[in-house]
Amino acid sequence: MVGKLSYNKMLQFRENLPAYKKKENILDNIDKSQVLVISGETGCGKSTQIPQLILDRAMNNMTGANVRILVTQPRRIAASSLAMRVAKERAEMLGISVGYSVRLEKVESRPRGSIIFCTTGVLLTELEVNQALSNYSHIILDEVHERDTNVDLAMAVLKQILKKRKDLKLILMSATLDAEALSTYFDNCPVVFIEGLAYPVTDVYLEDILKLTHYQIKKEVLKKHKMQKWKKFEKKVQSREANELEQYIKHNAEIGPWLESIKNNIPLDVYKTLKDPEIEAFNIDLIVVLLKYICNGEPGAILVFLPGIGEITKVMRCMELSGFFNERHEIYPLHSKLATLEQHKIFMRPPLGVRKIILATNIAETSITIDDIVYVVDCGRIKVSGLNVEQNISTLKTEWVSKANLHQRRGRAGRCQPGICYSLLTSYRAQKLADRLLPELQRSNLLEPVLMVKKLRLGLAYTALQTVPSPPAEKTVESAVRHLQKCGALYKTETLTPLGWHLARLPVHPAAGKLLLFGALFGCLDRAASVAAVWSYKDPFLFVMGKEFEIKAVKRRFAMGEPSDHVAMSEAIMQWESCSYRDRRSFAYDHFLSNNTLELLVDMKKQLGENLTQMGFLSSSDLHAQWENRNWNNMSLFKAIVAAALYPNVAQVRWRNLKSVKKHTSIKAVCPVDGKVRIHKSSVMTCLHGTQRREGICNNPGANWLVYWLKQRMSDLFLIDVNLVYTLPLLFFGEFSVKEDLENPEDCLMSITKTINVRCNKNSANTILKLRILLDKVLANKVTKTCPHSVKQSQFEDVVLKTVIELITAEDEQADYIEDDVSGASDDNGR
Structure with a gap:
């Protein structure tokens, strides 16, 4: 009785909403057309009422069991809050006729006669395993005018599905400005306008x-x-x-x-x-x-x-x-x-x-x-x-x-x-x-959209992305494909590699995903997850006017003498996590860190751990597990897997004034395409003075290469978040090929990138090549196993990984460097 009174009270409220008042017009158009655009002003009730109107009429016609409605929203909070609101309007608890599904959070509704609210990303995940969407009778894409990547890809895929499934209904809900354009994209389908309340x-x-x-x-x-x-x-x-x-x-x-x-x-x-x-x-x-x-x-x-x-x-x-x-x-x-x-x-x-x-x-x-x-x-x-x-x-x-x-x-x-x-x-x-x-799609680098296209098996990236309402530039698509091929996510045929399948399933940038996977495999997961969270959100270090020198000193202490911004950021997060809850705020304040940002980063780390567990890559979501962090303090290895994750974002390095006590030690970075670039002033690698080196701020300078997270145009072209490495990490984890050195027959050339080679004697090159082949086999085996991946490896795998780790560590602990000459010149091969 109470439920009925509550329902009737909510029904009176619903009947005053413009969307409810237009129900006959809306439902008639849904009956007549496979696709309908509904354009409504804010507050008209379209998000809450349209799904209910469809379900209620089906139930009244005794066909409710044939109806299951999927409603997408661009954000988690919209999906969950709308589900709660609609359940309240129906005088029900969540989980009966209304449910929701967002990343890592779900309330299932009954399988028939129901409405499920979800993010657009969840719809794309559903399309990955069920391309016919056979479980659903109606798909409602809400807030289509926002035109984010997921919405555009969903529209392109749904347009193809509608040709095969004539019984499937698609309703697009949008702000007024985009209604006609959406109608045109879906073959001039009808448009219903709803005024606001x-x-x-x-x-x-x-x-x-x-x-x-x-x-x-x-x-x-x-x-x-x-x-x-x-x-x-x-x-x-x-x-x-x-x-x-x-x-x-x-x-x-x-x-x-x-x-x-x-x-x-x-x-x-x-x-x-x-x-x-x-x-x-x-x-x-x-x-x-x-x-x-x-x-x-x-x-x-x-x-x-x-x-x-x-x-x-x-x-x-x-x-x-x-x-x-x-x-x-x-x-x-x-x-x-x-x-x-x-x-x-x-x-x-x-x-x-x-x-x-x-x-x-x-x-x-x-x-x-x-x-x-x-x-x-x-x-x-x-x-x-x-x-x-x-x-x-x-x-x-x-x-x-x-x-x-x-x-x-x-x-x-x-x-x-x-x-x-x-x-x-x-x-x-x-x-x-x-x-x-x-x-x-027209203003992003397309790495994640291309992976999504591949995960959905839509064919060649450029061809697939031409089917969206506003296609991106061909050059941008080609650049994204090349990048993914270089980092090992795509074969030359543009199909996903085993690594690429895992990266496509993680809701993060491919570099962050690769770092997570390698962190789990090589035993430094907590540190890797800390950096992956930063790449997915933001750096926890604050900028305080007048305190620039103190902030840089704090960063260098966190870097523990390593020429790496990523060591500094991971150490800052891990030390903050190790503090008691009561002491965290003061630790953050003393070290120029944002406590709010750190809280969010730690929450994101937990989500990433749950993602890896759902994928079967971890046996549990505990990022602090002993086996997954067996090499947590090997900074040489950690810098190497950061380099593996960021490849092909590689630049050459030349050191200046490395032996001088009076002059500032600095590095000059050169990118293969852009030439000279600057390292951002926030990096631990800017302005290394000789006395500071003696104090242990940078124990081991001299690496010949750096990898970077971002190349961004500001007042100049800057590299942001850099990590200096020696040669072996790039040979073990980057593109790899060997060719004859015509100038020196005793040597051969091994590629760092297509435009950069290093010279090596043939015996050493042969050894590295054999080890690289064995390492590729181990990594391929790890990423193609089902569950769980992060278990103690076989003796063969253990020997291969141990050998690679020892070589990388030994190379990193020496001080072999190239100091810039007066002219700063180097040959085309970067030798």
Whole structure:
């Protein structure tokens, strides 16, 4: 009886939603067409109602057992929260007619007459084993307008499946901007538009925000510390002044006409502030000032959109230091790395007299609905990963949002009463934004999408990726295929190798996946998982203005004398983990580490351990198990498997002033394609002074090669997160071929890459070649076994791995190096 009353109460609420009111139109179109695009405004109820309408009608027609609906969402929190909401509307517990499935978390629904919410990645995993999707009658792709890689690949595959399965129904749900384009892609299928259900939302742009808050930019003052540094200080001032002048001219040339047109309608101080280009930069102080202004007004929850987790942390810190926000304010971060339980706290209504403030990334733009949001603060920025297609160089920039983003974000306000959207960009800038961001496939390096194409058995990468709605450039696809062939994931025929199959199943970058697998095989799993987590998220080290020298000193201590950023980051994480829970925060503070980031990294390590266990690669998900960490303190081996994971990201190294006590020791790095590159200043390998070497900061310099995690264009072309290695790791784990040395018949040339060779006498080369063949057999055997992989190897495997480890360790512990000559010249073969 209670359940029936609860159901009827929820039904009354549902009947007022625009999506429910259009049920006859929607259901008729689903009956008539195999594919339907539903375009709905935020808050119309499409995500919760459409699946229920389909299921309810089938049950009323006594055909419910024939219906199983799969609904995809771009993010974990959206899938789980929608499942909970729909179960509540049906007056049920999760697991009856409604369930959800996200990575490492699942609540099964009954096999028939049910709805399952999942991430798009889970759908692709299902397609890997069941390409006909025979368990499902309806597939609903929600938030298709986001156009991430998984959504585009899912659409391409589903388009092919629909030709074979005429009984399968596909419903695409999207924001209004993309509806017609989606219809065209699916052969001009019908489109149903649903209006929104929301109170009016007032838009307040930057020019009005400055009027309301009386905010003015605080100019940083450059301070002179010592007279002997005056020239350096003066140069810094001149450089900053020149840069500011250039920005000022560019800024005012762009917005000048608009600004003059509103000059008479705004106060003079606002006019002057708008002329300063800094006002359009991301400004934490202005955000906090605006939050104070809102909190002094009418009650209502606030949702703040910020570019990333780093900005969320900074704003929370600034709010804390302001002294304004107290027990009358509940502040919640919201981003994809939070545990599911933590994410769901945002839906709870606070006690009377307490204001809820949510600091979120663009995860809050779509799918999730927080009913009590009255105010939205939109910083107008978003973090976008990109790619320079011509140079194949990755970029990560904070950029202006698109008009589609603005529209989605303002739609979060006004759910329970009239709302206000404060946008921290001018009304002029809002009109100039792009309609939408580029699809992810057109702005990423495609390593993971190509692996997904191979896992789904879709054929040649370029051919398969031409079938998505917005295909990537051919050059980008070719570059990704070559990279995967070089790192051992693909054969020359573009089919997956045994290693490639494992990498395709891990939800991380291929380099991170390879590091995990090799860490498990070679007995340094905990250290490898620490670095893999960093590559999947971010470096835990903080940047503190004025403390650069101290931070670098801390990093070098963590590096334990090794020329490796990866040793430093893994040691920092492992030492933090070994602290008691009570001491972790102070350890992080003392070592310039972000405690929040470290907590997330450790959670990610646990997830990676569970992934490896599910794959059958580990017998348990314990990353600290003794056998999997039998070589945890062999840094020579660890650097070698990092090199194996990062190959073919290889550069040559020349040392300068290595024997000098007075001059700074430095290294020059040269990439085969790009020529001279710079090592990022955050690396432990920058500015190694002779006295510092004597103190053990870099015990063993002189390696001839470095591998790097990222090559990124900033003020210059930088290598980020580097690891110096000798030659053998690259010969054992990279591409390998031997050819005659025409200049020296007694020697031969072994390849590091296609353009770099090393000279070696024939006997040694023959020995290395034999050992390489044996090692390949051992590794191939390990990755093709079923379960478990990480068990003690046979005597043959033990001898091979032990020999390789001993050789790598012996080579790394010697000090054979190449010091740069005066001209810095080297021959084409890098000998």
